[in-house]
Amino acid sequence: MSKNTILLFLLSVSLVFACVEPYDLTLRNQTDILFVDAQINDIDPVQKIYIRRSYSTKNSDIIEGEIDAEVNIFENEVTKYSCISLGNGIYQIPENLKVKAGNKYHLEFKLRNGKKYKSGTETPININEIEKLTAFYRTTGINYDGKSMNGHEVYLDTKDDVSNKNFYMWTWKLFEKQNYCISCFGGKYYTNPLPDGQCVEDANLKRRGVIYDYSCNGNCWDKFYSSEINILSDQYYNGASITNRKIASIPFFQYYGTLIEVAQLNISKAAYDYFKIMMSQSQNTGTLSDTPPAGLVGNIKNINDSTEPIGGMFMAGIKKTIRLWIPRSERHEGIKAYGLFQGRLPNPEPMGMDLTRPPLAPCKESNYRTPIMPEGWVN
Numbered sequence: 347m348s349k350n351t352i353l354l355f356l357l358s359v360s361l362v363f364a365c366v367e368p369y370d371l372t373l374r375n376q377t378d379i380l381f382v383d384a385q386i387n388d389i390d391p392v393q394k395i396y397i398r399r400s401y402s403t404k405n406s407d408i409i410e411g412e413i414d415a416e417v418n419i420f421e422n423e424v425t426k427y428s429c430i431s432l433g434n435g436i437y438q439i440p441e442n443l444k445v446k447a448g449n450k451y452h453l454e455f456k457l458r459n460g461k462k463y464k465s466g467t468e469t470p471i472n473i474n475e476i477e478k479l480t481a482f483y484r485t486t487g488i489n490y491d492g493k494s495m496n497g498h499e500v501y502l503d504t505k506d507d508v509s510n511k512n513f514y515m516w517t518w519k520l521f522e523k524q525n526y527c528i529s530c531f532g533g534k535y536y537t538n539p540l541p542d543g544q545c546v547e548d549a550n551l552k553r554r555g556v557i558y559d560y561s562c563n564g565n566c567w568d569k570f571y572s573s574e575i576n577i578l579s580d581q582y583y584n585g586a587s588i589t590n591r592k593i594a595s596i597p598f599f600q601y602y603g604t605l606i607e608v609a610q611l612n613i614s615k616a617a618y619d620y621f622k623i624m625m626s627q628s629q630n631t632g633t634l635s636d637t638p639p640a641g642l643v644g645n646i647k648n649i650n651d652s653t654e655p656i657g658g659m660f661m662a663g664i665k666k667t668i669r670l671w672i673p674r675s676e677r678h679e680g681i682k683a684y685g686l687f688q689g690r691l692p693n694p695e696p697m698g699m700d701l702t703r704p705p706l707a708p709c710k711e712s713n714y715r716t717p718i719m720p721e722g723w724v725n
Contacts, residue, residue, distance in 0.1 A: 384419075394437065411433070413433065415456060462649045473512075473666055476668040499592060515617070521606075567716050594608070613663070
């Protein structure tokens with residue numbers, strides 16, 4: 347990871363940025379940068395704040411979570427919501443905090459070194475629903491994992507709200523059915539210690555570079571997220587319909603159908619400018635995962651030292667979502683599925699004399715996997 351890395355955790359983001367103009371900050375000479383990702387909305391049941399620091403040493407760059415911070419969100423300057431530390435710089439927002447349009451929100455936190463920080467104020471506004479999603483199969487041009495492959499492009503229809511000057515951002519989340527829950531490189535999976543089990547190294551397997559994959563002990567779905575920045579100003583719409591806006595390019599992972607959830611966000615001009623700068627710094631690739639050559643300072647400041655560079659933003663907004671089932675009916679045309687293992691085929695451990703092997707592995711709930719059937723999934 348380079349010295350110019352910006353940590354952005356924009357998974358399933360719903361946001362409206364504060365009215366602060368973002369500006370460039372060259373980080374080449376900075377060795378200690380604080381990054382904050384703080385997002386609240388009106389839908390997500392579990393919301394988290396990430397506070398992390400990037401240290402540059404002579405030989406490497408280190409990312410560490412800021413632990414033992416006091417983190418609070420204020421609503422209308424009066425109601426305080428105290429966040430709970432989950433460790434490693436992650437703080438969970440109380441479940442009873444649900445963003446309301448017209449209310450004012452800001453973030454305050456104090457690090458264990460005594461430094462205090464405060465964000466700008468966010469005032470979310472209501473936004474229109476997504477009217478329709480449409481998926482089209484493409485034989486080529488879906489770029490994924492450094493390859494061009496076939497898959498589906500997803501397009502959106504919505505209507506601009508004439509009563510406001512709007513700037514839009516779209517993100518997506520994809521659900522794929524997963525049959526294998528643990529992969530062991532150079533070893534075998536054992537169910538002990540419970541509940542997760544572990545991969546135990548085997549010298550022979552490791553020497554031969556063998557990877558064994560272990561079936562799930564129940565239903566399981568992998569979750570994929572958008573990485574491209576997708577923003578739009580309503581300068582040329584102003585109350586008109588926004589039609590056939592390209593939202594996602596989905597690889598043909600497997601012959602199962604797939605489920606996509608798209609989120610529509612109304613962001614401020616400051617946020618729009620912030621992401622435009624980020625896109626230009628990413629050499630016009632427009633991806634959140636790219637490393638830009640410079641940093642962006644958002645709306646969070648050190649209360650006693652306004653010159654300290656802080657990466658990231660505090661975000662509060664209203665989110666509208668819609669889901670679309672893509673049946674992948676084109677699977678009968680002889681299409682080769684890319685799979686969920688970066689192009690390799692799954693390799694289950696062979697059965698031997700020990701009939702207790704291979705064991706089944708648990709499907710652990712996380713940001714990237716769930717054992718709970720997604721709403722809208724078609725068996």
